[in-house]
Amino acid sequence: MRTTPLEIRPQLIGLADPVHPLVVQRRGEGVVGLGRTLRWEFHGRRRFAEAAAAWASLVAGATVDDAVRLPGSGLIAFGAFAFSPDSARPSVLEVPSTVIGVREGRAFLTEISTEPFAGPPIVPRVRPYGAEYRIALLPGALDGEGYEAAVADAIGRITAGELEKVVLARDLVGKLPDGADLRRVLCDLALSYADCWTYAVDGLVGASPETLVEARDGLARTRVLAGSSARGADAGQDQAAAVALATSAKDQDEHRFAVQSALTALRARAATVTVSEQPFALKLPNLWHLASDLEATLEPGTTALDLVAALHPTAAVAGSPTEVASALIAELEPSDRGRYAGPVGWLGAHGDGEWAIALRGAQVDDDGRITAHAGAGIVAASSPVQERAETAMKFRPIADAFA
Numbered sequence: 001m002r003t004t005p006l007e008i009r010p011q012l013i014g015l016a017d018p019v020h021p022l023v024v025q026r027r028g029e030g031v032v033g034l035g036r037t038l039r040w041e042f043h044g045r046r047r048f049a050e051a052a053a054a055w056a057s058l059v060a061g062a063t064v065d066d067a068v069r070l071p072g073s074g075l076i077a078f079g080a081f082a083f084s085p086d087s088a089r090p091s092v093l094e095v096p097s098t099v100i101g102v103r104e105g106r107a108f109l110t111e112i113s114t115e116p117f118a119g120p121p122i123v124p125r126v127r128p129y130g131a132e133y134r135i136a137l138l139p140g141a142l143d144g145e146g147y148e149a150a151v152a153d154a155i156g157r158i159t160a161g162e163l164e165k166v167v168l169a170r171d172l173v174g175k176l177p178d179g180a181d182l183r184r185v186l187c188d189l190a191l192s193y194a195d196c197w198t199y200a201v202d203g204l205v206g207a208s209p210e211t212l213v214e215a216r217d218g219l220a221r222t223r224v225l226a227g228s229s230a231r232g233a234d235a236g237q238d239q240a241a242a243v244a245l246a247t248s249a250k251d252q253d254e255h256r257f258a259v260q261s262a263l264t265a266l267r268a269r270a271a272t273v274t275v276s277e278q279p280f281a282l283k284l285p286n287l288w289h290l291a292s293d294l295e296a297t298l299e300p301g302t303t304a305l306d307l308v309a310a311l312h313p314t315a316a317v318a319g320s321p322t323e324v325a326s327a328l329i330a331e332l333e334p335s336d337r338g339r340y341a342g343p344v345g346w347l348g349a350h351g352d353g354e355w356a357i358a359l360r361g362a363q364v365d366d367d368g369r370i371t372a373h374a375g376a377g378i379v380a381a382s383s384p385v386q387e388r389a390e391t392a393m394k395f396r397p398i399a400d401a402f403a
């Protein structure tokens with residue numbers, strides 16, 4: 001592969017394939033993949049280990065010519081992993097044939113091929129956008145009432161002492177017209193949620209506020225989100241909502257489990273781990289979240305994918321204890337989560353990478369079927385009506401983007 005600098009600063013999403021976009025970007029910077037050099041599928045409990053082995057063998061045999069040396073330059077793969085080892089949905093790593101990236105204001109082009117390069121790099125062009133569409137997402141396998149019943153059931157189990165927290169999700173479904181241009185959805189997400197990770201990998205699209213792992217030069221960062229509240233109607237109410245969230249015992253509890261699970265996973269893998277002292281209120285266009293930032297210094301040889309495997313699933317998307325919560329999710333959620341709440345991102349040749357948790361998004365299948373998921377952390381003090389309302393707020397980014 002070879003990476004060369006680009007003179008122009010491209011609009012990343014515009015360059016993506018309209019039907020099968022490959023995108024990981026935030027605040028206008030990131031990577032877009034075109035074409036395909038390789039694609040691997042993985043299943044089951046060993047999906048992360050098998051992906052790591054496949055990637056390591058590719059990297060070991062690659063000839064790398066990277067004059068740019070920025071995050072996302074050089075040899076990279078895009079990936080999306082199923083939430084559950086029992087999911088029918090494959091986990092994937094995809095190595096495109098072309099990557100266009102923007103980082104620190106600098107743009108670059110990477111070409112990846114199993115054949116020698118025949119000529120100078122060819123810069124892809126933005127293809128005209130396809131027709132507009134408006135799609136309503138409607139209740140899927142678990143409707144609002146069903147969700148409230150599942151939450152009530154979970155609260156009962158928590159009160160009985162079976163577990164401390166479980167994250168329960170419900171789904172919305174829709175149908176995308178044949179050949180519809182998914183870049184429209186991605187542009188909408190990237191504009192409306194610029195501080196989130198806009199992602200598109202193998203039909204999984206969305207804009208996630210939650211960073212699972214950002215790893216670079218032996219340092220890793222994780223942003224844990226758990227605990228949510230609606231934005232206020234005016235500035236005063238908005239401030240009051242943030243203060244109420246930051247001081248709510250229920251949300252602090254919910255958050256503590258998520259931080260604890262991430263800390264335990266990172267400590268097992270990292271030389272040192274630090275965590276922001278108090279959770280802070282993170283403002284999104286649709287919600288306030290309780291947030292904590294973790295930073296870890298890595299042992300030599302530890303890769304972003306190692307950390308992804310160690311961290312997933314955090315208690316922000318599964319619960320606590322993890323095994324009990326995962327079993328309860330399988331029992332109470334009628335449909336497969338697929339890659340919802342799983343890791344989505346890119347992986348570099350030097351163990352670097354950027355991975356978000358696939359939240360606030362949907363899976364679009366080749367036949368146009370759209371399945372969106374949103375969930376909420378349930379603890380003893382939860383209320384079924386409020387948790388249902390919270391999932392409605394979390395559906396907004398993806399529902400609005402399709403509408």
Ligand SMILES: C=C(O[C@H]1C=CC=C(C(=O)O)[C@@H]1O)C(=O)O
Nearest residue numbers: 225226227228316374375376377
């Ligand atoms: C499970 C989701 O959000 C998680 C991330 C942030 C806040 C959450 C909460 O307050 O429940 C969830 O833990 C989702 O968006 O589907």
